[in-house]
Amino acid sequence: MTNVMELKNVSIAYGSTQVLHNISLEFPQKRITALLGPSGCGKTTLLKALNRLLEEETEGKVKGEIFFQGKNIQEIPSDYLRKKIGIVFQVPTPFPFSIYKNMAYALKYHNSYRKKELEEVIIEKLKLTGLYEEVRDRMHMPASKLSGGQQQRLCIARSLTLNPDLILLDEPCSSLDPNSMARIEETLVRLSEHVSIIIVTHNLGQARRIAHNSAFLWEGELMEYRSTEELFVQPEKEKTKNYLEGYLG
Amino acid sequence: MKFFGEGFFIKAWLYISVIIVLTVTSYIIFHIFISGWSSLSLEFLLASPAGMPLGTEGGILPAIMGTLALGAVSITVASFLGVATATYQFLFCRTLWIKSGIRIVIQCIAGIPSIVLGLFGYTFFVVSLDMGYSLLAGGLTLAIMIFPVVAVNTEKALAETNQNQILSSYALGISKAYTFFGIILPQTKKDIISGILLAVVFAMGATAPIMLTAAVLSASAPTSLSKPVMALPYHLYILASQRLSVDHAYGTALVLLLILLSVYALVATIYTGKSSDNL
């Protein structure tokens, strides 16, 4: 099975602070991989490096190599890369437009769809996240009026509009209620049949529920990376064991 | 209440200060309004200066138009410079020292006394570039004076946008330009426009930069960029310092203040519109 993303000896520094040390990881295609670990150990930074979003922020320096579908990401034009990789942040960030316009925004920029085609794509993606039924009569309502869980599902649907091969999620459920979380987890599992997913999460139960593989990061270093079952049942490292049992972070 | 008790001196200091300041400022403003009101006839507002010496009779229409024209020219140039600089710092600049450097440059320009800018404008625009005393020379000099105001206000406005929304836009492969016009500008345009209007007020009230580059005692209404113009602040200065006509001076001062106050009122309406948006 080929890997959708590969990291080789990746170290990232913010200004003078070293955030990630020498990480080497392989993310398999069409699987959900979880990144576990306490807050502040660089998981968000790692995500942002994958679609070269880190370059847009000041002072982030990346050493080592990152490959997307076999090619070094520095050699792929960033706008193409970002069409292929979607990202969803921790706090739902819909654009300050209507639901319809949120979905149409990227589509209109990259393509010249006719109105009918545009609508079809939008409805299809909204259906993928189970949001369509809930909003079909209110597509022109401001997205900010949706509930937190709905906003987050909108953000996921929005990232799907460009048909990415990989979606990155940064603790997408941490500000949501359990019900919304369940729906999003269900959405992600469904999506993983077609799209690879990398999810940063604090929620150990979530990782166990949906992730095929899990990586445990501690203070910027990769401690362990195995299939989720193996990691939870038979962790190799002491630190992993302590974290999973709630003694750390 | 024990007024003479503890803290008496501080209390006295506070209240006396406030009384002095309020009295002085209200008196100034009321005095101008009351004394100038009688000069505001239709003739005053719509005619050109007349009489011997010039300015003792007639009106100030060309000065009103000249001030508006100078405002228009300077704000056009200043808006482009100021908004572009702030946008560069916000969207494009990745290195911290360049960002700070630009900020320092803008503060330095803001710190140059307006008369020194006028001096520069005279030698550079009027003489070296051979523009002569002209609307353009004055407008450009004023633009240099006011563009820091636009830049600082725009920078403040841009800093308040939601960083994650911008990142989400980039993450969808959207260019900076499209993100700017599609996401950033709609949120910030009220603040940016307010900053621009505040800069215009600053430009229209300024005398020193234009007295060496554009303003004359008597000129026709501004029809061309290459001719000198009349301007209210300069007209006021001449009328007052040469004791030509106290009545007309009051009138000129009042008209200038009214124009500036209406722009302030415009800014206020923009802001009340903004706060009701967020309800």
Next chain:
Amino acid sequence: MKQKIIDKIFTVTVKALTVTSVLILIFIIIFIVQESMVFFSQVFPLDFLLGRDWRPMSQPPRVGLLPILTATLALSGLALLMALPAGIGCSLFLSQVCPLKLRRKIRPFIDVLAGIPSVVYGFVGVVLLLPTLERLFNLSSGDSLLAGGIVLAVMILPFLIATITESMENTTGKHIITSKSMGVSRWYMIRHLVLPASRVGILAGAILGTARAMGETMAVIMVVGNSPLMPVSIWQRVKPIPSLIALEMGSAPLGTLHYHALYAAGLVLLLMLLLINMVFYYIRKKIEG
């Protein structure tokens, strides 16, 4: 693709205009220095700064800046002396005593005051202040250092109040709860907490106010008499640097010593402002250190 062209134009325009802004400053500085250097190649800087005679039209021309330089400093000093106590008092009122609703209404009022053109202040000085001074003190002409100082003081007041109030609000915000919970009265807190803690803010306001006053042209020029005499009494006429430049530029033919002397005077003014800002920066670093 059309969008790509728009993107390119946007990026290029923004970058070009930013570069232009930076170049403007560099250009202005080089220009002023250049024109001043022509002067300094003919007149020794120390003679210029310490010379007591400003008579550029005489033969040989005398270009001593000292009376003018001193006048600039004296005017700002006087203005600050008069404005600072009232400014601090008002700021204390606004930040400590004034109810929040009233404060919100007053804030825009202060901003508007700060926006009144300096020529209007000068005009008011001519029609109100001068006659008052003449009446009160039996003078034949009110044009004086004092008049200039008073007008400048009124001008920098809104600015001082805005800066100092903001600094005091910050201090108060942090400490008022602690102070109140210790049962300390408001006046005690003002005297022993707010005032000392606002030292930096007050200093900042004072220095920036001074800088503003030194560069001010129109308000001063109309009430100060404009004779380049050494300031020894507040009742006499003086001529500060901005007035010098404004009044004499029109009559100094291009390329003459007089013309370049005016540039040199402008350079001196700029250097003084730079010095003041650097002192401020250094002091602030020290205090916040």
